Amino acid sequence: MSDEQPRTRTKQAGAGGSEVLWLRDTGPRPPRRNTPLTLERIITAAIAELDAAGAERLTMRKLAERLEVTSTALYWHVATKEDLLDLALDHVVGEVPVPAPDSQPRAGLRTVLTGWRAAMLAHPWSPGLLGRPMLGPNVLARTEFIQAMLVRAGLSGVDLAAATRTLAGFVIGASMADATWRRLDDPGAIAKVRAHILDAAELYPTLSTSGFVDAAWSDDDLFVLGLERVLDLLLPA
């Protein structure tokens, strides 16, 4: 704490191994790294960095610094930054437990979908990554579970396909919208939006009077309410 020097071996000015023997560091040479770099550690650090710094402020260089390695070292474990983002997103989705396969369809769906949204909102940058192909093992496992529940509930064919899309769209859309507001950390932002819409009340007669700007109900409550109704729709009684 009292020592502000970086912990990495300090580079001697102009040195290149040509230092006098007696002046060189003696004793057991310091281990190259305390903890070796692994893909797992990189992903964890990336998520931490994303949580801290926000969505597009993640940098391979800053990430490397957090891991106490060179930025170029990361490329031994990961092909590209985009790949890393895909891995981070799938990792976040993996935080949602998949319910037992013999769950009651409705209860099972309620659990995965609520959990999925919760996991993404816990990392508000993650919905912003939904535009990329979601084919990670964790995402696929949860998609598999969702379809399995729908099949067990009696759906098949087009109905099954449409229901899967409706549910996925519902979660994705809700998470994106909610995450947008949570990321808008500017404390006065909501107030500003409110004022902006109320100022143009002639343009937005409904929005300005419907409670849309008042946040009278919580994101969570509205999500659960909407989800229950959608489940009513999709699952034959």
Next chain:
Amino acid sequence: MSDEQPRTRTKQAGAGGSEVLWLRDTGPRPPRRNTPLTLERIITAAIAELDAAGAERLTMRKLAERLEVTSTALYWHVATKEDLLDLALDHVVGEVPVPAPDSQPRAGLRTVLTGWRAAMLAHPWSPGLLGRPMLGPNVLARTEFIQAMLVRAGLSGVDLAAATRTLAGFVIGASMADATWRRLDDPGAIAKVRAHILDAAELYPTLSTSGFVDAAWSDDDLFVLGLERVLDLLLPA
């Protein structure tokens, strides 16, 4: 066509106005620009660039090149690249006409929502921008219309709030998912996904047999089908 030289005035080597008078360009000096830069032109060019180059490959420098100006010139009209993206997204949404305010609720909703999705899919990079606060005038006008229709259909209070979110989420989610696939231009990509899931059929027993990987139904059909059902749900008969 036969002249490969750039059309901008070529910079004389080492010149600084110190050229001999008689060797200077004579005649009417060329007009500074054929068409002056405006915010409107910048947005249009940005959309063209995004359509051509894809989502995150838009560069202020390449955009400037397309407009035959310096990249720094753009900053006189636009504060930041992010602002420009917000403007582009709102512009795209503006391509959807807002139906007449006295539309039948169900018909009106069907029209805006289908149009909204169509406009975004026409610019497959646009759903990727949905993570940013959508408060442009075009977006707000369409949100206003949606709520107006719901109110006319008899909704209010929590029901209205939940219905608005469900509809918005439905369109956003569907557009994002569909756009992802359309952007995945790799022609063999779908085949690869298919193979990947079928290879791990033990992990994905439902996905591999439900038609999920077969694209048996078109995006458009499934969207319309899902939308009708959601409208059934939300609009009291």
Next chain:
DNA sequence: ACCTGAACACCGTTCAAGT
């Protein structure tokens, strides 16, 4: 096998200066 160091080819943005 795993990591460093130097280097390449870019970025977005600022700012003084020109017209």
Next chain:
DNA sequence: ACCTGAACACCGTTCAAGT
């Protein structure tokens, strides 16, 4: 008012080289 040119402080990524 509107645009250019030069410059700053970064980026992601490649590649030879070290251990």
